[in-house]
Amino acid sequence: MLATGTSRHRTVQALSAVLLAAALALTGCSAGGDGGGDSDKAAGSAAREDAAASGNQDDKGVAGGGRADQSGKKKPPELTGTHIIRTATLTVRVKDVPKALDEARAAATDAGGVIGDETTDRDGRGHERSRIVLRVPQDRYEEVLTALEGTGKLIERKAKAQDVTEQVVDVESRVKSQRASVERVRELMDKATKLSDVVTLEGELSSRQSELEALLAQRSSLKDRTSMSTITLSLSETAVKKVDAGDDDPTFVDALSGGWNAFVTMLRWLAVAIGAILPFAAVAALLFLLWQRLVRPRLPRRPAVAPARGGDED
Numbered sequence: 538m539l540a541t542g543t544s545r546h547r548t549v550q551a552l553s554a555v556l557l558a559a560a561l562a563l564t565g566c567s568a569g570g571d572g573g574g575d576s577d578k579a580a581g582s583a584a585r586e587d588a589a590a591s592g593n594q595d596d597k598g599v600a601g602g603g604r605a606d607q608s609g610k611k612k613p614p615e616l617t618g619t620h621i622i623r624t625a626t627l628t629v630r631v632k633d634v635p636k637a638l639d640e641a642r643a644a645a646t647d648a649g650g651v652i653g654d655e656t657t658d659r660d661g662r663g664h665e666r667s668r669i670v671l672r673v674p675q676d677r678y679e680e681v682l683t684a685l686e687g688t689g690k691l692i693e694r695k696a697k698a699q700d701v702t703e704q705v706v707d708v709e710s711r712v713k714s715q716r717a718s719v720e721r722v723r724e725l726m727d728k729a730t731k732l733s734d735v736v737t738l739e740g741e742l743s744s745r746q747s748e749l750e751a752l753l754a755q756r757s758s759l760k761d762r763t764s765m766s767t768i769t770l771s772l773s774e775t776a777v778k779k780v781d782a783g784d785d786d787p788t789f790v791d792a793l794s795g796g797w798n799a800f801v802t803m804l805r806w807l808a809v810a811i812g813a814i815l816p817f818a819a820v821a822a823l824l825f826l827l828w829q830r831l832v833r834p835r836l837p838r839r840p841a842v843a844p845a846r847g848g849d850e851d
Contacts, residue, residue: 620705620759623678623766625696631689634665634772641669641770644684648677650765664774671768678766685770692773701759708756715749 631637634657642652653670660666673681686694722745726738 619700620702620763622699622701622762623675625682625694626769627685628693628771629686629689630692630773630775632775634667634774637688637772638667638669640688641671641685644681645671645673648673648681650674650681666773668769668771671770672765673768675764675766681768685768701763705759705763708752708759712749712752712756715745715752719745719749
């Protein structure tokens with residue numbers, strides 16, 4: 538019995554030694570494979586680190602758009618404020634367009650705004666009209682609108698407000714994630730020892746930097762549009778109205794005045810017609826005089842025809 542127990546104990550020890558040796562061999566192979574690392578493994582490592590970082594940011598509520606609670610469910614991101622794009626279009630009729638234009642510029646600059654595009658022209662009746670684009674801070678938007686409406690008679694007003702809070706939060710989150718991604722690729726480049734790995738990582742870095750620059754441009758555009766409101770102001774002069782005569786029925790004086798105007802108009806047109814024909818008449822008269830004095834005397838004269846006699850002589 539004692540010999541049998543000793544034999545079993547030795548068998549167990551032998552099996553344990555074999556398993557330990559196999560584990561050490563597998564560990565050594567894994568370490569050797571990780572240390573080799575060609576270009577595909579370098580790119581795969583960057584992708585895996587991005588995925589891991591994204592998972593960590595999801596837990597922190599940065600890239601995932603929410604914060605995890607104890608139950609494992611994500612909470613919506615906490616917003617520090619709203620971001621709204623405000624635009625307005627005003628059409629105002631005024632008596633003096635240049636004066637109203639100066640008032641509009643002053644209202645915008647006093648509010649800390651800037652002057653954008655500006656065009657001025659005249660319509661078919663000679664009335665001046667102008668169009669100007671103003672950019673004013675959000676907190677002075679209503680104040681400037683009221684001031685512009687007071688420059689004359691308001692004809693039309695259109696105002697639009699677009700809430701882009703979710704878009705701003707999303708872009709901010711993507712910018713942070715992309716910056717972290719760029720930093721991770723740079724760290725891998727510092728650790729890379731093979732030329733193929735460096736070339737692959739450089740291409741990856743260039744692609745991620747381009748995406749980061751596009752996100753930064755989008756964030757800058759959103760910041761500008763949400764911090765400054767846009768107001769388009771159109772100014773036109775008031776049309777001059779004719780004074781009504783009070784009685785639309787024509788009188789004798791109106792008929793006489795109308796007839797005299799028609800007579801004067803006819804004389805004017807006759808004078809114009811005569812003035813148009815006069816050069817041709819002068820040339821024709823000159824040619825006729827030349828014919829009478831120079832050409833006609835030189836022409837051969839025809840012999841006179843003798844008159845016929847009444848009868849034969851005997």
